Amino acid sequence: MDSMVENIITVKNLVKKFGHFVANDHLNFEVRKGEIFGFLGANGAGKTTAIRILCGLSYPTSGEVKVGGLDIYSQRNDIKRNIGYMSQKFSLYDDLTVYENIRFYAGIYGLSRKEISTKSAMLMKKLGLEDAKDKLIKDVPLGWKQKLAFSVAIIHDPKIVFLDEPTGGVDPITRRQFWNLIFEAAKDGITVFVTTHYMDEAEYCDRVTIMVDGKIAALDTPSALKKTYSASNMNDVFLKLARVKTVA
Amino acid sequence: MKRFIGFVIKEFYHIFRDYRTLMILFGIPAAQLLLFGYVITNEIKDARIAIYDSSKDEVTRKISEKILSSGYFILEKNLTNYSQIGPTFREGNTKLVIVFGSNFAKKLQQEGKADLQILGDASDPNTANILVNYASGIINNYLVSINAEQIPMRIIPEVRMQYNPALKSVFMFVPGIMALLLMLISALMTSLSITREKELGTMELLLVSPLRPIQIIIGKVIPYVLLAFIDSCIILGMGKFVFGVPIEGNIVLLLSESLLYITMALSLGILISSITNSQQVAMTLSLVALMLPIILLSGFIFPVENMPVILQVLCHIMPPKYFITIIKDIMLKGNSFIYVWKETLIMILFTVTFIMMSIKKFKIRLA
CATH class of the missing domain: 3.40.1710.10 (abc type-2 transporter like domain)
Structure with a gap:
């Protein structure tokens, strides 16, 4: 591996058990600074468990995890300042307006009043939400909500943003638009860690991990994976990996 | 600190945007008191x-x-x-x-x-x-x-109703309603507002943010402390000016005890929300597990002394019972703190227990 590359996340022998069920079985991987890192797998493969551990929402059973060079056991509070998180529910407050949601999330990350007003103005202009500034979130279409949830997750310019199935339930065009936002964030130097079960989205990632039954089955660039498994697209790669597992 | 204030402000927005919450907060105390005071009266005239x-x-x-x-x-x-x-x-x-x-x-x-x-x-x-x-x-x-004119006089037992000579039932209902409503508002509202964040998924975002869990909980609780406190003032005021229930004792002591009771109810609300993830379960738990026992077993309507021993034991673990005793002592008898310290201590113990249990639950959840 290129020694010039700086790793922003390192995971060694990560194990997470729920009773006898092993959700994450000795995971080992690194995420490089500035890349879009895809975390793929079927439902129940252990993606969400892993992302929750990286975000500090849950402790691992064993293993070593560093996020932004900080240890998740002892430096959890420092990690929190440096990460953003967006869940599959596009969590915003329904009874607050677009602007109030932005102001609230910016506020809990400690942005100053001035920063909040410039940032939110910029953000609403970028998303074309200026006219919807005082609309309640419950009156805003799902696609907008999704974009807003992402923009809010990176409003404090985190080093890493974790996206847990950020494109669930939206149409292909909106998904494509959403990925444009992700590319833009990556260009600004934010490392993107994204889980998905849409295999076409895997093509957009710099590198992808495919998880099967709590283990990492493959980790490489999409083109390298397609070559290794002699497949024409990521969907075939995934099906081949999953099939091997079920046969074994 | 600024983050925390922003968080509390957001909580107030939630409350004021939701007219149903507002109705529950301010409509119910007045309506209940009037209902109990006028309709369900134990006095019979004409x-x-x-x-x-x-x-x-x-x-x-x-x-x-x-x-x-x-x-x-x-x-x-x-x-x-x-x-x-x-x-x-x-x-x-x-x-x-x-x-x-x-x-x-x-x-x-x-x-x-x-x-x-x-x-x-x-x-x-x-x-x-x-x-x-x-x-x-x-x-x-x-x-x-x-x-009286005859000798020897016959001794006839004289009955006098102390503290409530006219046997006005509203004297009984004001403390009871206060215990009931403060419990409803504090426990139900907090447990609902915390479980709502869990349902929306915003709780995860809060936990990922630099806000500490304790800040999140306290931030969610502060608005309700304030509103419940305003409510107790409304109830006491209505009791005094509409129904003529006296406040014989120290008003500061009375309000402090109310604040303690509110805190206890809130910690119970937090405990409920740490057990469940859904608003519906929280609501059912609060209503069925709290309201009914309060009404039946707190001595609010039915005298504890007449119950079978097993129920009497149950009554003693009902926190509102102690609060009702305290307010009655202070309002009607004008007692000072020396007379209610035992009940106060018991309420503090309840509060501490609820908080400890919630913290334990919370840690298990995080692991």
Whole structure:
């Protein structure tokens, strides 16, 4: 591996058990600074468990995890300042307006009043939400909500943003638009860690991990994976990996 | 700190945007108090009675007069025959019949006793009981007044209702409603607002943010402390100015005890929300597991002393019971802290227990 590359996340022998069920079985991987890192797998493969551990929402059973060079056991509070998180529910407050949601999330990350007003103005202009500034979130279409949830997750310019199935339930065009936002964030130097079960989205990632039954089955660039498994697209790669597992 | 303030402000937005919450917060206390105070009153006025006076002498006429002028009774009709009693009750208007035996005055003077019967319509046992008590009270009073001239005087037990001479039921309801509503608002509202964040998924975002879990919990609780406190002032104010319930004791002590009770109810709300993830379960838990026992077992409506021993034991682990005792002591008896420190201590113990349990639950969840 290129020694010039700086790793922003390192995971060694990560194990997470729920009773006898092993959700994450000795995971080992690194995420490089500035890349879009895809975390793929079927439902129940252990993606969400892993992302929750990286975000500090849950402790691992064993293993070593560093996020932004900080240890998740002892430096959890420092990690929190440096990460953003967006869940599959596009969590915003329904009874607050677009602007109030932005102001609230910016506020809990400690942005100053001035920063909040410039940032939110910029953000609403970028998303074309200026006219919807005082609309309640419950009156805003799902696609907008999704974009807003992402923009809010990176409003404090985190080093890493974790996206847990950020494109669930939206149409292909909106998904494509959403990925444009992700590319833009990556260009600004934010490392993107994204889980998905849409295999076409895997093509957009710099590198992808495919998880099967709590283990990492493959980790490489999409083109390298397609070559290794002699497949024409990521969907075939995934099906081949999953099939091997079920046969074994 | 600035983050925390922003968080609290957001909480207020949630409350003020949701008119249902506002209704619960401010509408229910007033409505409940008026309901309990006026409708579900234990006093009965202008009850219709019938009198069958078979002797029609000076004494019976005086007793009848006293009864009818008491304000509690109105004469529906005079009966002329004992057999009319049954049909009179069946008509339904008459709640009480008073029967004077024959030669009433004569017997009373010569033998020292006369026959008098009070019949109540016990299809409504509570009303009947109360009316019979009223009537016998009036008759006893009369006997006392004529006995006073005789020697030797007969000793007749005197009953006096301390602290609530008129036996006004609202004196009982104000403390009860306060305990009930503060519990409802504090426990139900906090548990709902925390589980709502969990359902929305915003709780995860908060936990990922630099806000500390303790800040999140306290931030969610502060608005409700404030609102519940305003509510207790409304209830006390209405009790005093609408129903004339006195506040004999120290108002600062009364409000501090209310604040302690609110804190206890809030920590119970936090505990409920740490057990469940859904608003529906939180609501059911709060209503079924809290409201019913409070109404039935806190001594609010049904006296604890009359219950079977097992239920009495249960009553003692109902936190509102202690609060009701405290407010009654302070409001009606004017007692100072020395008289209520035990109950206060018990409430503090409840609070600490609830908080410890929530923290433990919270840690298990995070692991």
